[in-house]
Each structure stands twice: as structure tokens, then as C-alpha cells.
Amino acid sequence: MALIELSGIERAFHLGDSVVHALAGIDLVIKAGEYVSIVGASGSGKSTLLNVLGLLDRPAAGSYHLEDRDVTTLSANEQAAVRSRRIGFVFQSFHLVPRLTAAENIALPLLLAGIAPAEREARVGRALREFGLEQRARHRPDELSGGQRQRVAIARATIMQPALLLADEPTGNLDRATGEEVIRLLEALNAGGVTLILVTHDPALAAHAQRQLVMEDGRLKSDTDR
Amino acid sequence: MPAGEQVTPDPERMPVMSGADILRFARTAALGYPLRTALSVLAMAIGVAAVVVLTALGDGARRYVVGQFSALGSNLVIVLPGRSATGGFNPVNVVTSTPRDLTVEDAQALLAAPAVRQLAPLTVGTSEISFGGRLREVVLAGSTASLKDVRHYQLEPGSHFLPEGEAGRVAPVAVVGAKIRDEVFGTQPAIGQLIRLGDRRLRVIGILKASGQGMGMNTDELVVVPVALAQSLFNSNTLFRILVEARSRGQIEAAKAQVLDILKARHGGEEDVTVITQDAVLATFDRLLGALTAAVGGIAAISLLVAGILVMNVMLVAVAQRTGEIGLLKALGAREADIRQLFLAEAAMLSLFGAASGYLLGEAGAFALRSFFPVFPAYPPGWAVAAALITALATGLGFSLLPAQRAARLDPVQALMRH
Ligand SMILES: Nc1ncnc2c1ncn2[C@@H]1O[C@H](COP(=O)(O)OP(=O)(O)O)[C@@H](O)[C@H]1O
Ligand SMILES: [Mg+2]
Numbered sequence: 001m002a003l004i005e006l007s008g009i010e011r012a013f014h015l016g017d018s019v020v021h022a023l024a025g026i027d028l029v030i031k032a033g034e035y036v037s038i039v040g041a042s043g044s045g046k047s048t049l050l051n052v053l054g055l056l057d058r059p060a061a062g063s064y065h066l067e068d069r070d071v072t073t074l075s076a077n078e079q080a081a082v083r084s085r086r087i088g089f090v091f092q093s094f095h096l097v098p099r100l101t102a103a104e105n106i107a108l109p110l111l112l113a114g115i116a117p118a119e120r121e122a123r124v125g126r127a128l129r130e131f132g133l134e135q136r137a138r139h140r141p142d143e144l145s146g147g148q149r150q151r152v153a154i155a156r157a158t159i160m161q162p163a164l165l166l167a168d169e170p171t172g173n174l175d176r177a178t179g180e181e182v183i184r185l186l187e188a189l190n191a192g193g194v195t196l197i198l199v200t201h202d203p204a205l206a207a208h209a210q211r212q213l214v215m216e217d218g219r220l221k222s223d224t225d226r
Numbered sequence: 227m228p229a230g231e232q233v234t235p236d237p238e239r240m241p242v243m244s245g246a247d248i249l250r251f252a253r254t255a256a257l258g259y260p261l262r263t264a265l266s267v268l269a270m271a272i273g274v275a276a277v278v279v280l281t282a283l284g285d286g287a288r289r290y291v292v293g294q295f296s297a298l299g300s301n302l303v304i305v306l307p308g309r310s311a312t313g314g315f316n317p318v319n320v321v322t323s324t325p326r327d328l329t330v331e332d333a334q335a336l337l338a339a340p341a342v343r344q345l346a347p348l349t350v351g352t353s354e355i356s357f358g359g360r361l362r363e364v365v366l367a368g369s370t371a372s373l374k375d376v377r378h379y380q381l382e383p384g385s386h387f388l389p390e391g392e393a394g395r396v397a398p399v400a401v402v403g404a405k406i407r408d409e410v411f412g413t414q415p416a417i418g419q420l421i422r423l424g425d426r427r428l429r430v431i432g433i434l435k436a437s438g439q440g441m442g443m444n445t446d447e448l449v450v451v452p453v454a455l456a457q458s459l460f461n462s463n464t465l466f467r468i469l470v471e472a473r474s475r476g477q478i479e480a481a482k483a484q485v486l487d488i489l490k491a492r493h494g495g496e497e498d499v500t501v502i503t504q505d506a507v508l509a510t511f512d513r514l515l516g517a518l519t520a521a522v523g524g525i526a527a528i529s530l531l532v533a534g535i536l537v538m539n540v541m542l543v544a545v546a547q548r549t550g551e552i553g554l555l556k557a558l559g560a561r562e563a564d565i566r567q568l569f570l571a572e573a574a575m576l577s578l579f580g581a582a583s584g585y586l587l588g589e590a591g592a593f594a595l596r597s598f599f600p601v602f603p604a605y606p607p608g609w610a611v612a613a614a615l616i617t618a619l620a621t622g623l624g625f626s627l628l629p630a631q632r633a634a635r636l637d638p639v640q641a642l643m644r645h
Contacts, residue, residue, distance in 0.1 A: 051639050054557065056556070056557060056638045056639050056642070057638075057639050076561070076562060077561050077562075077563075080556070080559050080560065080561040080562075081559065081561075083556075083557060083558070083559045084558065084559020084560075085559070089557045089558075091642065095550060095553075095554045095557075095642065097551055097554070098258075099254055099255070099257075099258035100254060104254075108555070108558055109558045109559060111243060111247050111251070112243055112555065112558055112559050112560045112564060113241065113559060114241030114242045114243055114244060114247075115241070156558070160559075
């Protein structure tokens with residue numbers, strides 16, 4: 001079953017007189033549970049593609065079906081609901097709220113979804129255990145290592161049990177060993193059933209994925225499925 | 227599939243952030259930037275405190291003046307002999323142009339007016355008091371027992387005022403002011419002593435409590451005797467004033483009209499008296515000082531406006547500082563309304579906390595004023611406190627609409643890039 005169906009997706013940025021076609025006609029089908037890596041030169045449109053997939057950005061043209069529903073026509077509130085329930089983001093720079101503890105950061109999506117405190121606590125507790133963060137629950141981001149920060153971010157991205165996990169260079173700010181540890185964590189989540197789309201510019205990491213996309217100038221240059 | 231349910235979420239039926247969570251999140255945001263928060267709270271607090279203290283001052287002045295007038299007696303209607311062309315309060319002019327005297331009988335007749343509760347005739351002159359070889363010139367007031375109630379006189383313990391009824395007009399007794407008592411009797415007990423007043427021998431039956439202050443006659447140097455006795459001492463049967471107390475504040479005008487009618491009838495159809503109401507004078511002062519207080523409060527409220535603008539800027543800085551966070555919240559599923567509420571809640575907290583501490587600060591200031599100037603009742607009026615608090619909250623929230631809206635409208639991709 002197709003989780004994602006993109007056809008003819010376009011996204012252009014206007015900088016003065018010049019136009020940058022960040023996405024120039026993307027057709028792509030991703031099945032539920034797939035593990036897809038995206039590589040490509042800087043500026044090739046990887047992040048823009050991820051933003052469109054995550055409903056953070058609207059394509060100028062083309063259609064996007066997520067779980068068989070045309071999501072480009074949804075209202076802003078409906079899109080927010082889809083982000084809340086179906087999509088998890090992991091960023092290169094972690095994006096943790098500095099004044100909140102690890103546990104509070106993980107609880108944010110639950111808070112925004114209006115989930116009751118008791119259930120919130122139970123789910124955050126479970127996530128902290130699963131991600132080996134129990135000892136760090138009350139620590140703020142600046143008291144955590146890079147690897148721990150990204151684990152908090154991943155716990156937060158998956159706390160709502162999304163169908164789709166979007167990771168934009170999640171190892172970009174980590175050393176090799178920590179980066180591999182984070183990738184193993186994401187792969188374990190994928191093994192658990194989450195569709196994982198991983199943007200990276202490390203070919204070795206990209207090779208982990210069963211399906212590899214290469215982008216160039218806003219187009220899919222290649223699509224290899226092992 | 228980890229995500230068991232494939233149902234598409236319906237945003238209208240989705241639960242939203244609870245109020246408690248919004249407040250808690252806003253609190254962490256406010257506490258996360260203590261300097262910024264302290265600054266807005268301080269600005270708000272100063273604004274509210276300024277309104278509270280300044281209106282306390284203004285209203286204190288109003289109360290002081292009103293209190294001074296009330297000490298003269300409440301619902302007072304004063305009858306003067308002679309017609310005053312302007313109707314103004316000019317005793318010299320009035321007394322000298324007396325066409326027909328006011329008499330004790332006139333006063334008696336006024337009791338028939340339905341709007342009159344009680345009244346006291348008053349004749350005033352100077353005389354000499356002597357006791358134990360000491361001589362002193364005094365202001366002598368001739369009146370009746372009612373004078374005490376009409377003028378709200380306070381007596382010292384063991385004192386009596388003039389006796390009721392006919393005896394009150396003629397009995398050879400005197401009530402003396404506190405200063406007279408001190409100067410004439412020294413440390414001896416005054417009550418029961420016989421004094422000489424002009425060619426009369428009178429017994430002191432009461433002492434007027436020292437009032438220290440007061441508009442009109444200073445009771446500390448006054449000697450009050452029965453009206454007929456005073457008239458015979460002055461060798462005249464005219465009255466200086468009739469002090470009439472109306473039944474209520476609302477009856478003052480009726481009392482005035484009835485008094486005029488009765489006296490006109492008694493004086494051969496001629497309107498040869500002037501009736502003034504204390505209320506009219508008082509109302510003028512009350513209005514004037516009330517307006518002053520409102521003006522001062524209004525000027526102070528401008529500082530609240532300034533505080534509101536400061537809160538707006540602080541919130542704009544907050545939005546700029548937390549752009550990445552706003553982008554993140556959107557990525558995590560926050561709707562525009564959620565973001566707006568979070569920032570408005572934060573602004574409301576700053577304003578509320580600022581207003582509350584400003585109120586306490588203002589009350590402390592008013593208390594300090596009252597401690598240093600005890601005669602001055604510097605209490606902030608309720609309307610001013612309410613207006614200050616409401617204005618603080620309204621400006622704080624109103625000026626935060628723009629920053630909150632700006633935060634809610636941020637493009638999530640752009641916001642996430644700024645980190
Ligand atoms: N907000 C933007 N404004 C203008 N140009 C943009 C913006 N975002 C992306 N671009 C341009 O679009 C192209 C694709 O960017 P991006 O998707 O970030 O590439 P990648 O993530 O592959 O490095 C680049 O040329 C970039 O400069
Ligand atoms: Mg990128």
C-alpha cells in the first residue's frame with residue numbers, strides 16, 4: 001500500500017530576478033514501512049522535498065497523497081492535525097526547547113495534541129526507557145551530549161506514533177560513532193514499522209537504506225531499490 | 227504498523243491544548259527569560275502603582291475637604307438674615323444689610339417644615355469670661371440643645387450640653403471649649419464651677435472636645451450658652467444664623483424651599499433672608515477634586531499605555547528570539563491558534579503579575595502617605611484601582627495581539643531555518 005504518492009511536485013523560490021527550482025517535477029511513490037535514503041549535492045532540493053512531505057511547505061504544483069488522501073488541499077488546521085498524528089520530524093540541529101527538560105521536550109507533541117497529563121506521563125516514561133534516557137529525564141538540553149539530544153529529539157518525533165518519520169541530516173552535527181548509533185535507532189524504529197525517510201550526504205549511511213534516492217537540481221536523478 | 231489507526235484526523239474534533247498546559251508552557255517561557263520578564267512586569271507595576279498612589283492623593287484631598295465640611299454638620303441648611311443679591315456666601319455683606327431680624331420665634335416656626343429634622347438658632351458675639359481672678363475675652367454662642375446634634379459637637383466625659391426644652395434657652399449654664407478650659411481653669415476641674423460672663427454668673431456643665439482643626443468656628447475657643455441668655459447679654463433679640471438640618475440629603479432642597487416660604491410668610495411676604503446649603507458648596511468642591519483625581523489618574527494611566535507598548539516590544543523580541551521554537555511547535559502539530567494562545571497567555575501573565583505587584587506597591591505607597599500625614603485619608607478609590615488593573619490587563623493583552631499574531635503566522639520552514 002502506498003503511504004506517499006507524489007506526482008509532478010514543483011516548488012520554486014524567487015530571489016530577485018532569478019528563480020530557483022528547488023523541486024522540478026518530482027514523481028515518487030513510497031510504500032508504508034519503507035526505508036528510503038536521499039542523497040544529493042547541497043542545494044539539490046532534499047530539504048525542500050522533506051518539508052513538502054512533512055506539510056511544512058506547500059508545493060506550487062503537483063499532487064501529494066498521504067495515506068490515500070490529497071493533503072495539499074487541506075486547510076492549515078487540518079494539515080497541523082496531520083503533522084501532529086501522522087508525521088515525525090528529526091532535524092540536524094535537534095531543535096530542542098532549551099528551557100525544557102528532556103522529558104518535557106519529549107512530551108511537547110502530546111501537550112499540543114491535548115492528551116491528558118496521566119497518559120502523557122506514562123507515554124513519556126515509556127519513551128525515556130526505550131531510548132535509554134531515564135537518567136537524563138530532568139536534564140535540560142545544554143546538560144546533554146549531542147547523541148543524547150538527538151535521542152530526545154527522536155523520542156519526541158515518535159511519541160505520537162506517526163506513520164512517517166522524516167530525518168533531515170540527523171547525524172550532521174554528530175561524530176561518526178554517535179551518528180551511527182542514532183542511525184541504528186532510526187533503523188530499529190523502521191523495523192518496528194515506521195516509514196523512514198533519511199536525508200544524508202554520507203554515502204555510507206545512505207547505503208544502509210534498502211531504497212536510495214539521488215537528487216540533482218530539484219529532480220530525482222536515480223531511484224535504486226535493493 | 228506502529229500507527230494502528232489509519233483514520234484521517236478530523237481537526238474539528240481533535241482535542242486541543244488544555245488551558246492549564248498553555249499557562250504552564252507560558253510560565254516556563256516567561257521564566258526562561260527573566261530579565262525581559264522582569265522589565266515588563268516592572269513597567270506594568272510602575273504604571274499601576276502610579277495610578278493607585280496618585281488617585282489616593284487626589285481622593286485623599288477630596289475626602290479631606292468633604293470631611294471638613296461634614297464636620298460642620300450633615301444635610302445642613304443655613305438661614306442668614308438679609309437678602310444676598312448674588313446668593314453667594316458673604317456673611318459681612320449679609321449681616322450689615324439686615325432689613326428684618328431673624329428671631330427665636332422664626333426658628334421655632336421653621337420646625338413646622340416637614341423636611342426639617344431639627345434646627346438650632348444661633349447668636350454670636352464676644353464677651354468676657356472671668357474665673358478666679360482670670361479674665362479672658364471669648365466668642366460667645368447662644369443656642370439650644372439641638373446645636374450639639376446639628377453641628378456634631380463632641381463632649382468630654384462627664385459633660386452635659388445645654389438642657390432640652392425651655393430651660394435650654396434660659397438656664398444659667400455654659401459649655402466651654404477645650405482651650406478656654408485650659409486657659410481659664412488650668413488644672414482644676416472645670417465642670418461644676420461658677421464663672422462670670424459679663425454680668426451673669428453661670429455654671430460650667432460641659433467641655434467641648436478639642437477638635438484642633440475645622441472650618442468655620444473653632445470650637446476650642448467657644449463658649450456656648452442658652453440663646454435667650456446670650457441675647458440678653460448682647461442686649462438684642464436677633465439671631466446670627468439658624469442652622470437647619472434636613473431630614474435627608476435628598477430633602478435638602480425641599481427644606482430650603484419650605485424654610486424660605488415660612489420665613490417669607492412671617493416677614494410680611496418679603497423674602498429678606500438668605501438660605502444657603504452646605505451641600506451646594508460641598509458639591510462644588512467634591513466635583514472639582516473628583517475631576518482633579520480623575521485627571522491625575524488619567525495622566526498616570528498614560529504610563530500604563532507606555533507599559534503596554536513596552537510589553538508589546540518585549541513580546542516582539544520574544545517572538546524573534548523564539549522563532550526556531552515556533553517553527554518546531556508547528557512541525558509538532560501546533561495550529562496557528564495554539565501559538566497565538568501561548569504568546570497571549572505569556573503576555574497576560576506578565577500583565578497580571580505586573581498589575582498585581584503594582585497594586586501592592588501602590589497600596590504600600592498610599593499606606594506610607596497615610597502614615598506620614600495622618601490627617602490625610604489617602605486611600606485609592608475603588609474605581610481607580612479597578613480601572614488601573616483593567617487598563618493594565620487590557621493594554622498588556624491588546625499590545626500583545628500583534629506579536630502573537632506575528633508568531634502564529636510565521637512560515638514554519640523559515641522559522642526552523644533560523645536557529
Ligand atoms: N526559503 C528559501 N528561499 C530561497 N531559496 C531557497 C529557500 N529554501 C531553499 N532555497 C533554495 O532551493 C534550493 C534547494 O534547497 P534545499 O532544499 O535546502 O537543498 P538541500 O537541502 O538539498 O541542500 C537551493 O538552491 C536553495 O538555495
Ligand atoms: Mg538541506
